[in-house]
Amino acid sequence: MDALAALSSSQAEAAEKEATEKGSYELEVGDKKYTLQRNMFKIKRYQKTVHVVDVIPSVIEPSFGVGRILYTVLEHSFGVREGDEQRAWLALPPCVAPVSCSVLPLSSNEQFSPFVQQIASSLKSRGISHKIDDSGGSIGRRYARTDEIGIPFGVTVDFDSLQSKTATLRERDSMRQIRASLEELPGIVSSLISGQLSWAEVEGKWPTFTGPESTQ
Incomplete structure (x- = not known):
């Protein structure tokens, strides 16, 4: 049977x-x-009604855990400056960093404000996430703060900007800087984020600048 x-x-x-x-x-x-x-034996035919409940999950929780991957990326990117263990930095790639560029006036001098706003506006028009840091403290300390949260590039408006209409661009990993015109800088940052330019290529095309890095 x-x-x-x-x-x-x-x-x-x-x-x-x-x-x-x-x-x-x-x-x-x-x-x-x-x-x-x-x-x-006998073959019987009959109809059977089957009730089905379709369930569409509102939350999908994969077993591999996205949070664990994120923690791993952050841990892999974390480091401290050689010779200064108190100065930490987060080496997030420019294409995934939540904030791509910081804009920093050298001091609280009101003459810097128009240049800061001009740069911020140009970055915004190109879709580049940015953060203006005009808080107190030395420029070196503010560089350190942006390094800690993984901002890969920083534009600094200084006293030379008032006359030459230029500003410096700092790269987080090497802490090296170049100087370029205010009109050129947003395009340079955009090309660095997209990978069209490397920092080595940028240093080869624009003059380097030696600026303060002390956090004191």
């Missing part, structure tokens, strides 16, 4: 047809065959 019950719908119909035409049906079970007379 179990062997008969295990027949599929198509196999059951074939068995019924064979038994009707020949008067018997040969049932194979393993390597054995059994002859069943037509009056020994």
Whole structure:
């Protein structure tokens, strides 16, 4: 009986047809065959209603854990400056850093404000995330703060900017700087983020600048 019950719908119909035409049906079970007379079994047809509840999950929690991957990326990117263990930095790639560029006036001098706003506006028009840091403290200390949160580039407005309409661009990993015009800087930052330019190429095209890095 179990062997008969295990027949599929198509196999059951074939068995019924064979038994009707020949008067018997040969049932194979393993390597054995059994002859069943037509009056020994009966095929019944019936309708079965199956109720199904479709569930669409509102939250998908994969087993690998996105949070763990994020923690690993952050841990891999964390480092401290050689010779200064108190100065930490986060080496996030420019393309994934939440903030791509900082804009820093050298001091609280009000003459810097128009230049800071001009640079910020140009960065915004190019879709570059940026942060203006005009808080107190030395420029070196503010550089250190931006390094800690992984900002890869920093534009600094200084006293030379007032006359030459230029500003410096600092790269987080090497802490090196170049000087370029206010009109050029947003394009340079955009090319660095997209990978069209490397920092080595930037240093080869624009003059380098030696600026303060002390956090005192």
